[in-house]
Amino acid sequence: MNVLVCISNVPDTTTKVKFTDNNTRLDTAGIQWVINPWDELSLTRALELKDDASTGVKQVSVAHVGPVSSEPTIRKALAIGADNAFRVNVEPADAYQVAAALAEVVKAGQFDIILCGIESSDYNGSNVGSMLAEFLDLPSVSAISNLKVEGGQAVITREIDGGKEVVVVPSPFVGIVQKGIAKEPRIAAMRGIMMARSKPITVLEAPAAEALSSFVAYEPPQPRAACKFIDPENAAQLIEMLQNEAKVI
Amino acid sequence: MSVIIYAENWDGKFKKLTFELASYGAKVAEMLGTSLVAVSIGKVEESELKKLGKYGVQKVVTTDHELLRHLDSKAYTSLIARVAQKEGAKVIVMASNNAGKSIAPRLSVKLKAALGSGVNKLPLTTEPFVVSKKVFSGNAFAHLLLNTEVKIITLMQNSFDLAENAVEPVIENFSVELDGAEVKTVVKDVQKHEGKILLTDAEIVISGGRGMKSADNWQPILELAELLNAATACSRPVSDEGWRPHEEHTGQTGKIIAPNLYFAIGISGATQHLAGVSSSKYIVAINSDKSAPIFEAAQYGIVGDAMKVLPKLVEAVKEIKTK
Ligand SMILES: Cc1cc2nc3c(=O)[nH]c(=O)nc-3n(C[C@H](O)[C@H](O)[C@H](O)COP(=O)(O)OP(=O)(O)OC[C@H]3O[C@@H](n4cnc5c(N)ncnc54)[C@H](O)[C@@H]3O)c2cc1C
Numbered sequence A: 001m002n003v004l005v006c007i008s009n010v011p012d013t014t015t016k017v018k019f020t021d022n023n024t025r026l027d028t029a030g031i032q033w034v035i036n037p038w039d040e041l042s043l044t045r046a047l048e049l050k051d052d053a054s055t056g057v058k059q060v061s062v063a064h065v066g067p068v069s070s071e072p073t074i075r076k077a078l079a080i081g082a083d084n085a086f087r088v089n090v091e092p093a094d095a096y097q098v099a100a101a102l103a104e105v106v107k108a109g110q111f112d113i114i115l116c117g118i119e120s121s122d123y124n125g126s127n128v129g130s131m132l133a134e135f136l137d138l139p140s141v142s143a144i145s146n147l148k149v150e151g152g153q154a155v156i157t158r159e160i161d162g163g164k165e166v167v168v169v170p171s172p173f174v175g176i177v178q179k180g181i182a183k184e185p186r187i188a189a190m191r192g193i194m195m196a197r198s199k200p201i202t203v204l205e206a207p208a209a210e211a212l213s214s215f216v217a218y219e220p221p222q223p224r225a226a227c228k229f230i231d232p233e234n235a236a237q238l239i240e241m242l243q244n245e246a247k248v249i
Numbered sequence B: 001m002s003v004i005i006y007a008e009n010w011d012g013k014f015k016k017l018t019f020e021l022a023s024y025g026a027k028v029a030e031m032l033g034t035s036l037v038a039v040s041i042g043k044v045e046e047s048e049l050k051k052l053g054k055y056g057v058q059k060v061v062t063t064d065h066e067l068l069r070h071l072d073s074k075a076y077t078s079l080i081a082r083v084a085q086k087e088g089a090k091v092i093v094m095a096s097n098n099a100g101k102s103i104a105p106r107l108s109v110k111l112k113a114a115l116g117s118g119v120n121k122l123p124l125t126t127e128p129f130v131v132s133k134k135v136f137s138g139n140a141f142a143h144l145l146l147n148t149e150v151k152i153i154t155l156m157q158n159s160f161d162l163a164e165n166a167v168e169p170v171i172e173n174f175s176v177e178l179d180g181a182e183v184k185t186v187v188k189d190v191q192k193h194e195g196k197i198l199l200t201d202a203e204i205v206i207s208g209g210r211g212m213k214s215a216d217n218w219q220p221i222l223e224l225a226e227l228l229n230a231a232t233a234c235s236r237p238v239s240d241e242g243w244r245p246h247e248e249h250t251g252q253t254g255k256i257i258a259p260n261l262y263f264a265i266g267i268s269g270a271t272q273h274l275a276g277v278s279s280s281k282y283i284v285a286i287n288s289d290k291s292a293p294i295f296e297a298a299q300y301g302i303v304g305d306a307m308k309v310l311p312k313l314v315e316a317v318k319e320i321k322t323k
Helices: A037-051 A068-080 A095-108 A128-136 A190-196 A236-244 B016-032 B046-055 B073-086 B098-111 B215-228 B236-240 B271-277 B306-322
Strands: A002-006 A009-011 A033-035 A059-065 A084-089 A113-117 A140-150 A153-160 A163-168 A173-177 A201-205 A213-219 B002-006 B035-041 B059-063 B089-095 B114-119 B129-135 B140-146 B151-155 B170-173 B186-192 B204-208 B231-234 B261-265 B282-287 B300-303
Touching: A002 A037, A002 A095, A002 A128, A033 A037, A033 A068, A037 A059, A037 A068, A037 A113, A037 A140, A037 A173, A059 A068, A059 A095, A068 A084, A068 A190, A068 A201, A084 A095, A095 A128, A095 A201, A095 B098, A095 B114, A113 A128, A113 A140, A128 A140, A128 A173, A128 B073, A128 B098, A140 B073, A140 B098, A153 A173, A153 B098, A213 B114, A236 B282, A236 B300, A236 B306, B002 B016, B002 B073, B002 B098, B016 B035, B016 B046, B016 B089, B016 B151, B035 B046, B035 B073, B046 B059, B046 B170, B059 B073, B073 B089, B073 B098, B089 B098, B098 B114, B098 B151, B114 B129, B114 B140, B204 B215, B215 B231, B215 B306, B231 B236, B261 B271, B282 B306
Parallel strands: A002 A059, A002 A113, A059 A084, A084 A201, A113 A173, A140 A173, B002 B035, B002 B089, B035 B059, B059 B170, B089 B151, B114 B151, B204 B231, B204 B261, B261 B282, B282 B300
Antiparallel strands: A009 A033, A140 A153, A153 A163, A163 B186, A213 B140, B129 B140
């Protein structure tokens, strides 16, 4: 069994985001790029499955859509433990283009399980995984909080609105993972970093797929009203204010 | 021409979220000068379907099939695509929840329709069609141009007020022929969170952080939640420690919620936590450290020991509830 993990790179989650060009473009100056947190977790889970011989997972590959400048992100995934990588050489403008590009990677290889994160922490789209599945006409399962492989079959726990379901789908399929899939992201050890240098990155050209949407402007969130402090000895006053002033209870 | 909403049901019933979508769809239809159609999949009684009319739905296209009792993103997508084509949909609206997030992107590819996901208000303009959505986990809003003939929107829960606009809807049955080969997702087991108020549905949420010190200290939070008809939540370290279940974890890597009132108790207010709760209408912070960043996000704050403050709040709520 082969697993493909799709990874995007995003600004470090503590970045103070700023915009330039009259608030039409993200100011990338000084941004630290990291692997999207969910993609890091899905990579971790894929590697855990590979470590367990009973799953039959033999290879874990990663795929990234982006220009050559994003290769450090790919090397990081290789250092964490992926066996090889694919990069589709395009600066994508929307999720549709990303998914179209990832579909080329899937077609170029032999993958049984294709994993994507539930969203990227920059544009918060939650789009790529399901779009990819539709491009490939494959089944997709979203909001996966647990993934096992038993007897050559993926056994999935997914969150539904109001509970959980255990489901199976035939391979290949696209799994869109969320919290719970792995506990802590794996980090690269020195040996992994050394080995990553010689692992192959296959570069593919982007398919002809135009973007369907584009960001035209950004605005900072509305500043909130200053906090009103209530004396801890008089906590009942808070309840009174929530009831009569904010009118929320 | 029409605007279409996907009216999801839970065990045959709609909920506030469904009516928010209908209210939103009705407004978008009005902006475009067209009518509003709802698609319902699964077993829903006619009397329930008719409730959509109260919020401006003029026509309900309903379909039920044994194989569609559980979400199969591919099969649901092709079904909604067929209805959209039949009804000449210009805009398709779904909830930004698990179901919406797994259907809308597939539909976007199938119909080659631009998708705006996690939209938080009405389109800013319809010519060109521009929507607003949260980006960078709540640190900014973006204006997104949807540049295709047909557009798809997923709407954030609790971001649009219900608006009544009663009409008598036409109910139309849409029959589908399906065989097992088209529905790939086989459900082996279902666990429902019975009787609990869902975190994403709740108007009031009481959330505890590492400052609560241990799982044993949760009793007053549970009591407060019970009294206020609220859901309970927690910060990430709390669910990592196993003090509370994973479903309660809010924040960038957990649930994103937008209740009317969010209590952050013993939570420092890290950006990753705020990413999940910053759309709350009111945030109340209770923290022993007066310089905790949570107070910058909160409108009401108490600087104090949660263990001492919580019992007082419980008493005060009991007091108003008995009045
Ligand atoms: C990639 C990434 C993603 C993350 N995603 C999330 C996420 O989704 N959600 C999330 O929550 N975190 C997330 N985090 C973690 C986040 O950075 C913080 O570490 C976390 O939110 C802190 O949780 P906390 O506020 O409960 O704990 P702490 O930061 O330890 O804060 C505890 C607070 O309790 C107060 N306190 C202590 N004792 C008392 C008392 N007796 N009474 C009242 N107050 C008291 C303290 O003053 C302190 O402010 C993420 C981190 C990373 C790197």
